[in-house]
Amino acid sequence: MKVHVEVKPKSGVLDPQGNAVLEAMRHFGLEARNCRVGKIIEFEIADGTIRREEIENKLHEVSRDLLSNPVIEDYKLQIEG
Amino acid sequence: MKVHVEVKPKSGVLDPQGNAVLEAMRHFGLEARNCRVGKIIEFEIADGTIRREEIENKLHEVSRDLLSNPVIEDYKLQIEG
Amino acid sequence: MQVGYRSIARLAVVQFPGSNCDMDCVWAINSLLGLKAKLVWHKETKLSDFDGVVLPGGFSYGDYLRPGAIARFSPIMDAVRDFAEEGKPVLGICNGFQILCEAGLLPGALVRNRSLRFVCDRVWLKVENKKTIFTSRFGEVDVIRLPIAHGDGCYYADEATLGQLEKEGRVVFRYVNRDGVADVASNPNGSCNNIAGILNEKGNVLGLMPHPERAVFENLGLTYGRLIFNSIVDYFLSDEYRWS
Amino acid sequence: MELGLEREQKEPKVTPEVVTRHGLTLEEYELICKILGREPNFTELGVFSVMWSEHCSYKNSKAELRKFPTGGKHVLVRAGDENAGVVDVGNGWAVAFKVESHNHPSAVEPFQGAATGVGGIIRDIFTMGARPVFLLNSLRFGPIEGDSEVARNNRRLFAGVVAGISHYGNCIGLPTIGGEVYFDESYNGNPLVNVFCLGILRHEQIAKGAAKGEGNPVFYVGSETGRDGLAGAAFASRELTEESKQDRPAVQVGDPFREKLLMEACLELLASGCVAGIQDMGAAGLTCSTCETASRGNSGVEIELALVPQREVGMTPYEILLSESQERMLVIVHKGQEEKVKQIFEKWDLPYAQIGKVTSDGFMRVLQNGRTVVEIPARALAEDAPVYYREAAKLRPPEPLGIEEIPEVEPHDALLALLSDPSIASKQWVWRQYDHEIRIGSLLLPGSDAAVFLDRESNIVLAASSDCNSTYCRLDPRAGARIAVAESFRNLACTGAVPIGVTDNLNFGNPYKPENFAQLREAIEGIAEVCEFFGVPVTGGNVSLYNESPSGPIDPTPTICSVGRIESEFHIMPAYFSDPGDAIYLLGNILDRKCPSHGFGGSHYLKRLFGQKRGTPPRLDLEAERRLYLLLEELASIRCLNSAHDCSEGGLAVALAEAWLLMPEEVRCGVHISLPDIAPPHILLFNEGQTRVIVSVPKDKEKYVLFKAEEIGVPALKLGHLLPEDDHLSISIGSRIWKWKRQELQSAYFDTIPNLMER
Ligand SMILES: Nc1ncnc2c1ncn2[C@@H]1O[C@H](COP(=O)(O)OP(=O)(O)O)[C@@H](O)[C@H]1O
């Protein structure tokens, strides 16, 4: 089972990286806006050991408590297979 | 036009963050493997100023030269709208 | 002392937004005989007044995206490239090393420390090649100690590149223990082959993670950094440089 | 007068309930109405609520803070007059320094909370026109040992806070060269994060946070305003509860890169002579900076919100005015210099805007698209917050301990247990994450008694130390506070420095509880007394009240940061032994027979080994303390000592072990001392009697040291020697001898924190 977690700064929260990237893209002659930089975390889990539902709960827990910082970030969890 | 760039460490390149995540997930009772941590960069571009094709070229250029480092990373570019 | 028509060799210390060891480099270099450092703002486009260039440490552009990723597009970098091409000395320290790699002036890349933590310490290094314009003064000195301070100092390159660097003697500094042995315990960041500093093919561009400018003043307890800067002075005095 | 009634977004009505929710009392509301001569609108109410919060107005502590000695011939800017005090250090140079807390934000989001705390204090310093040169940090967390949920959370907070400080300080390029970290139950759920910054400037560079000169333009420079950190000042002035988690918007994200640019731009700007006044936007953001500059300048300020750079759309005046977005400054510019100013901002790629002008009518007036939304007399807002004289309970004096109440533990094990107490163990794990060598001036690396720094620009050598033993303060706040100041000065003296100023961070519980208020008052009086005694001014500080978690208030923690001057770099002494030929002496009494608890009240010995916080804190004799400083100063100036380390937590044995363990590898050797058999070993070794320093003396200087000690009146006792061909610490008392291998002490001292944190 493949897991894919996207973690992005909450809207309204300052994203200093995003600002810097916008600046830099200007060097390329690209005028962009609303740039946000987030993380993706991908990993695999061996199937069959625990029930699907249980795993999903665990994955949400991990995404919220470990992979993201709920105070300033949102996460999106995708499970394949 | 919404742009979405995923940047991930090349396979073979050590990813200490990925390893740390695996380690930490174990404390949550989750046995995972092959964890890789990458970045997503999202931004918007005002339409209409330049031709679509030209923009795409530019976006590839930016993704390759600025948003990722080809020595250690691969990128994936998605354009919406 | 005579360097070309000048009495003193002039080093440009490039100031990117977020550079923060720029003044340290200026203070350190200006305390030494035969060198004079001057700050150069990154929006400048010419380096013709200078004999050598230093890219100092710091967090250019906040290290956003990757260290050095944005700075490499600064206007001054074209001049730095030309400068390197002409065979003049370019020294990249810490963030400067990262910028040189990002700019393709040095091979490989610097990634997150394996510990995922910033590390500030004093480390032992082996001077692996003393026949460079940056290390000619080391003489009998094999193992030295310099300060490091970085979060992304893990040197990475593919096998082929590493092989080539090793074969061509372009690994100039290596993390070792105090007895000069490169082991895992003495590698502060997980660098491939314990690499701390490398040279370009031509031998005039050096990038290193440790901070020689922090080891110039006696009262800080370490002075090995002087040897690097003094080697550069020697190079400017050499026939090789004068007739080049 | 009609205020912004036709605005698109209708504001909530001001009801008694809304007033209370803003943390204002109904009496305070009445006072506001009196000041305005009418009822405030919602935005104005918000403005008053942040300015009259404890964090900005010090309404509960002001009357007490007046007890501090703040003057002196070296004080150029006094506490409270500006963003930070300024003290002369000679040759036309001066230093500006201050400490600031970010406790509540760090409890909610440790990384960003601590990071923005660092950002805030740095702005306070460069606002004064000073170039920041170094940082200290004083941290407290709940215990980090064990596998409980609580311990795990404490480790998470500890790791996050250290990472946050490291992130911000390293990126901006300031060395973090000292500090302290303690772990204690009372900080469970309410960690303390106090950060200190020192900057250096020429006398003529002192910048004022005053809006002067009618018609002078007012500039906004720095990050765009967002909804983050809304009303953080009010947040800091409340107790932390479960609901605090819902206060998450109060958390701000810092951008050290922006701050670095802002710092460079402001220093360049100040040097250009274009600036009439400057003020950072810290707590209470745009509100605070406008009304305070107007109030200090005896003028008014008028700004237009539509011109303020904004990160989000549709922000209300309330939100813009109360936002605590980081990395922003307000600059008042001499008329006619606008172009020069713009050029500097552009050079540094900073967002900026001219948002208003200085007026002469004394009002803070805020417009939105030309319509007045706020109109308040600036002075009343900034200065006329009510001052409260809170009720103080009568504190119960601590019960003295008898010597028979101090259980005996085998010294060998006791020393190991103490060295592996996370509060005593080496904090190397912490400072390795801080760049402590940048600006190439750290003449003593972290791990010494005080940080010692040479500023390369002015060639001035400074020392700084932060201290507070909160267990002492809990038992007796006055005694604890006195010791905090004395320990801090003693730490300075151990490096060869003479104190020139103090900044304090008063971390206490809710002042409305008479017991907490009594602690605050006692501590303030204790600090004042010692500073007065030594003629050292308090040049500023910070008050953080409401440090409580569901289980009660924290132990009172008046953190003292003192700054000292060292005449010459050749006078500097490290804490560690450095020459295998040296003799070891104790300056001060081996046992304080006059102290009812023999220096065991509140000791780490009782706390670590028996889980007890009781007894009377050690006695502090200020006259003896003064003599000790004099002796150290004298001996340092003629280089008679190779090291000096003060005895604090864990007493003589711990201080000795530290001085030995910290020896540089290349000179390592053994040490042997013998103590007079005048009390049981544990009493001799672990009492925390004050005014004691362990020094190492070159053989040929011993006579002179003894002569000087005698002359000045400091007891000096030869304890023993360093042993060249050895690698043990050994202590003998009478016929008994205890021996420790380097390895066992070393791993207790250096590995404890990494082992706890890296698993
Ligand atoms: N958070 C920290 N950051 C940097 N240095 C620290 C920190 N905590 C402790 N230190 C350093 O560790 C040493 C010992 O600190 P501490 O135990 O408080 O000593 P003392 O009791 O002598 O005041 C000091 O040099 C201090 O500056």
Ligand SMILES: [Mg+2]
């Ligand atoms: Mg201390």
